Structure formats: C-alpha cells, structure tokens
Amino acid sequence: MEILDETYSIVNFLLKKVKEEERENIEKASQVLAESLENGGILHVIGAGHSAIIGEELSYRAGGLVPVNPIMNTDINVYHGALKSTEMEHVEGYAEIILKAMQVQKGDVVLVVSSSGTNTFPVEAAIKAKSLGCPVIAITSVEYSKSLTPKNKYNKRLFEVADIVIDNKVPRGDAALEIPGFQMKIFPVSTIIVAFIAQTIVALAIKKLVEKGVEPPVFLSAHLPGAQEHNIKVIERYKNRLKYL
Numbered sequence: 001m002e003i004l005d006e007t008y009s010i011v012n013f014l015l016k017k018v019k020e021e022e023r024e025n026i027e028k029a030s031q032v033l034a035e036s037l038e039n040g041g042i043l044h045v046i047g048a049g050h051s052a053i054i055g056e057e058l059s060y061r062a063g064g065l066v067p068v069n070p071i072m073n074t075d076i077n078v079y080h081g082a083l084k085s086t087e088m089e090h091v092e093g094y095a096e097i098i099l100k101a102m103q104v105q106k107g108d109v110v111l112v113v114s115s116s117g118t119n120t121f122p123v124e125a126a127i128k129a130k131s132l133g134c135p136v137i138a139i140t141s142v143e144y145s146k147s148l149t150p151k152n153k154y155n156k157r158l159f160e161v162a163d164i165v166i167d168n169k170v171p172r173g174d175a176a177l178e179i180p181g182f183q184m185k186i187f188p189v190s191t192i193i194v195a196f197i198a199q200t201i202v203a204l205a206i207k208k209l210v211e212k213g214v215e216p217p218v219f220l221s222a223h224l225p226g227a228q229e230h231n232i233k234v235i236e237r238y239k240n241r242l243k244y245l
Contacts, residue, residue: 007187010176014193017169025166026197029137030204032164036109036135037205038214042067042241044104047113048076048089048121050191054113054139057195058202059244062221065202067238069102076121088121092153095125099132103241106133111198114138115170115190117145117158126161127154137201138162139194141170168193
C-alpha cells in the first residue's frame with residue numbers, strides 16, 4: 001500500500017497549497033460567477049484534451065449548477081480523437097469558432113482550464129471571450145506555464161491574459177510520482193486538483209446567491225423524490241442556451 005500512501009500525500013499536499021495560497025482568487029472567481037448567475041448568465045467551461053473533462057464534471061450534476069455549458073462535442077476533446085485533440089490546440093481561430101458555437105454572450109463567465117497554458121487554444125479562448133465582454137477565470141499552473149515557451153501568435157500564457165487566475169500548483173509535466181528504477185514520473189494530478197477548485201468556485205457562488213436571497217439554479221439528484229418536477233422547472237429557464245441537453 002506504499003503507492004496509496006504516496007499518491008494520497010501528493011494530492012493532500014497540492015490541495016493544501018491551493019487552499020492556503022489561492023483562497024483569495026477562488027473567492028474572486030465565485031463572486032464574479034454569482035453576479036453573472038444573478039443576472040441570468042451562463043458558465044461556459046473550456047479546455048482542451050483532458051482539461052475538457054472539467055466541463056463534463058460541472059455539468060448536469062446533482063447538487064451542481066444548471067447553467068453550465070461545457071465543451072464536449074468538439075475536435076478538442078480526447079474522446080473524439082486523442083491525437084487529433086492535441087493538434088487542434090495549435091489551430092488558430094478554432095477557439096473563436098467554439099465561442100460562437102456556444103453562443104457566449106456578454107455577461108456570461110468563461111472558465112478556461114489548461115495547466116500548461118501556452119498553446120493557442122486556451123490563450124485564444126481567453127482573449128476572445130474577454131473581447132465579448134465576459135469575465136475570464138483561468139485554472140492553470142503558473143510555475144509549469146512559466147517553464148514553457150508560449151506556442152501562440154500572442155506570445156502569451158493563459159495566466160497572463162485571464163481576468164482571474166487560480167494556480168492549481170500542478171508540477172511541470174503534470175505527473176507527480178517517482179518510481180525507483182523508472183525514469184519517467186507517473187500519476188497525473190491535474191484533473192483531481194482542478195475538479196476540486198472548480199467545484200469549490202461553484203459551491204461558493206451558490207452560497208453567495210443564497211445569502212442574497214436569490215434562489216440558485218441547482219440540479220436535484222434524479223434518484224430523489226420530486227427530482228423530475230424540480231429539474232424540468234430549472235432546465236426550462238436555460239435549455240435554449242445549454243447545448244448538451
């Protein structure tokens with residue numbers, strides 16, 4: 001069980017760093033999201049490759065927000081061709097096309113997820129979303145990103161162009177565990193850490209709405225009594241803007 005102890009320690013260490021060092025930025029992100037939701041806005045979640053998983057993580061979840069619009073049915077996702085998704089991260093103009101397809105509007109919030117934060121797609125997504133009048137929240141690894149050269153025409157990294165930056169503390173290369181006798185590190189940690197950050201932002205935003213006396217649009221588990229009636233009612237308000245429903 002030595003591996004279990006090591007992986008548990010790694011995750012705990014990173015989560016503790018996020019809790020201690022990113023509290024203010026998470027608070028800012030939740031405030032921006034709460035204000036947008038109160039005014040009828042949508043949370044759009046954008047990420048390439050495995051970062052796109054966070055959009056799926058936040059959408060259609062029991063106890064989670066209804067107005068979450070994830071990128072899922074695109075060529076930037078691993079499950080639509082892993083090698084292709086890597087290549088698509090470098091295609092100029094693709095992020096802008098996605099934003100249009102998602103019908104991103106002024107006042108919506110755009111969450112861009114990319115631990116490395118140097119490829120064209122995440123940087124372009126942040127820049128174009130800001131030009132539409134949307135506050136942009138980035139979840140990225142600042143140290144990891146600083147160690148890489150930007151691979152986009154803007155010569156920028158994601159943390160340099162977003163409005164609010166939350167550092168996920170993920171190490172360079174994502175993998176965090178060393179195995180004696182093996183040269184490469186294993187155990188990628190970004191999805192675990194980013195999911196925690198993203199769900200915490202949502203939870204804080206919901207709390208802020210409740211404190212203001214605003215009914216938060218939250219899904220009820222389909223397995224619980226009254227779920228169908230409740231969920232149909234809250235979905236009705238947003239169904240024209242949520243592409244995955």
